[in-house]
Amino acid sequence: QVQLVESGGGVVQPGRSLRLSCAASGFTFSVYGMHWVRQAPGKGLEWVAVISFDGSNIYYADSVKGRFTISRDNSKNTLYLQMSSLRTEDTAVYYCGKKAPGGVEASPDYWGQGTLVTVSS
Amino acid sequence: QTVVTQEPSLSVSPGGTVTLTCGLSSGSVSSSHYPSWFQQTPGQAPRTLIYSTNTRSSGVPDRFSGSILGNKAALTITGAQADDESDFYCVLYVGRGIWVFGGGTKLTVL
Numbered sequence: 001q002v003q004l005v006e007s008g009g010g011v012v013q014p015g016r017s018l019r020l021s022c023a024a025s026g027f028t029f030s031v032y033g034m035h036w037v038r039q040a041p042g043k044g045l046e047w048v049a050v051i052s053f054d055g056s057n058i059y060y061a062d063s064v065k066g067r068f069t070i071s072r073d074n075s076k077n078t079l080y081l082q083m084s085s086l087r088t089e090d091t092a093v094y095y096c097g098k099k100a101p102g103g104v105e106a107s108p109d110y111w112g113q114g115t116l117v118t119v120s121s
Numbered sequence: 122q123t124v125v126t127q128e129p130s131l132s133v134s135p136g137g138t139v140t141l142t143c144g145l146s147s148g149s150v151s152s153s154h155y156p157s158w159f160q161q162t163p164g165q166a167p168r169t170l171i172y173s174t175n176t177r178s179s180g181v182p183d184r185f186s187g188s189i190l191g192n193k194a195a196l197t198i199t200g201a202q203a204d205d206e207s208d209f210y211c212v213l214y215v216g217r218g219i220w221v222f223g224g225g226t227k228l229t230v231l
Binding site for chain 1: 155159166168169172173176178208210212219220221224225
């Protein structure tokens, strides 16, 4: 069965960096694009970034563009989100999601349990 | 800036039918937006119900269905059950590699 396990969250000061990981299993990781989605405390879901199956196509939400970098290591079945210049408004639970079958327009069909990032001085 | 609209809250009686909608602040939603629907209960990760307008995700019962109704995407729940009480989110693909979530609908079953 598909399993996605995020890690790397924690408390970080504004302006610092943090790297999240998402370990994938139960499917052929190297043939599916992947998403990062976040949810601030008590708020709705916000799409963050997407990466194609081979890493050749990457897109970001305007709110994180230039500060966050999505990447993947298909040899390790792992997705990453490098977050830099963190702001208090980046405080959220971060979820990774496997893209549903289909084309570049596919949204997540499986989700991890999330990892909490708290940006605070 | 693209805004995706959802009803903030809806209610349904047990066994009843309810339709949640997902619209665009400017323009109509079509299958080209690949609307998807997610269910989330407090403290839990989202669960995908529908993707690409009307494809049910694995294990999702057929009382959940997706469609385009008029100029919006729609999620219809038939035979509502108590454990359907949760938050529902839609997401639309708005082009250029970008997705936008709606603000969510809080569904009450009473």
